[in-house]
Amino acid sequence: MESLKKAAEERGHPEWATGPSNAGGYNSKPQDTGFFRDGGDYDSYYGRFFLNWYSKVLIEHGDQVLRLANLAFEGVKIAAKVSTVALENTHLVVDICIPYDLLKLRCETILAHH
Numbered sequence: 085m086e087s088l089k090k091a092a093e094e095r096g097h098p099e100w101a102t103g104p105s106n107a108g109g110y111n112s113k114p115q116d117t118g119f120f121r122d123g124g125d126y127d128s129y130y131g132r133f134f135l136n137w138y139s140k141v142l143i144e145h146g147d148q149v150l151r152l153a154n155l156a157f158e159g160v161k162i163a164a165k166v167s168t169v170a171l172e173n174t175h176l177v178v179d180i181c182i183p184y185d186l187l188k189l190r191c192e193t194i195l196a197h198h
Contacts, residue, residue, distance in 0.1 A: 087137070088101055089101040097133070100130050100133055100134070107120060150162065
């Protein structure tokens with residue numbers, strides 16, 4: 085979480101150095117949380133900051149995994165599959181952290197570099 089702290093400080097909001105306290109847990113339903121419910125904190129300045137930071141962290145992780153895979157399997161074409169859910173049937177907070185179209189675009193960007 086050091087990168088979240090750094091990003092929050094760079095933004096001039098050191099109080100944003102932690103994840104949302106009202107986002108629920110892995111099995112929480114979005115409507116039961118203060119962060120993801122309709123009109124929730126996800127749409128606040130902090131919410132957008134946090135989700136943007138989180139998205140970047142996931143992209144960096146994917147990039148690192150592919151970079152290491154390229155080293156380990158030098159000369160072999162690498163394919164990737166990203167498991168997704170049908171967002172219209174989303175029932176859990178974990179399923180809505182990154183919208184599918186954004187995830188698809190970012191994955192295509194990462195794969196294009198490798």
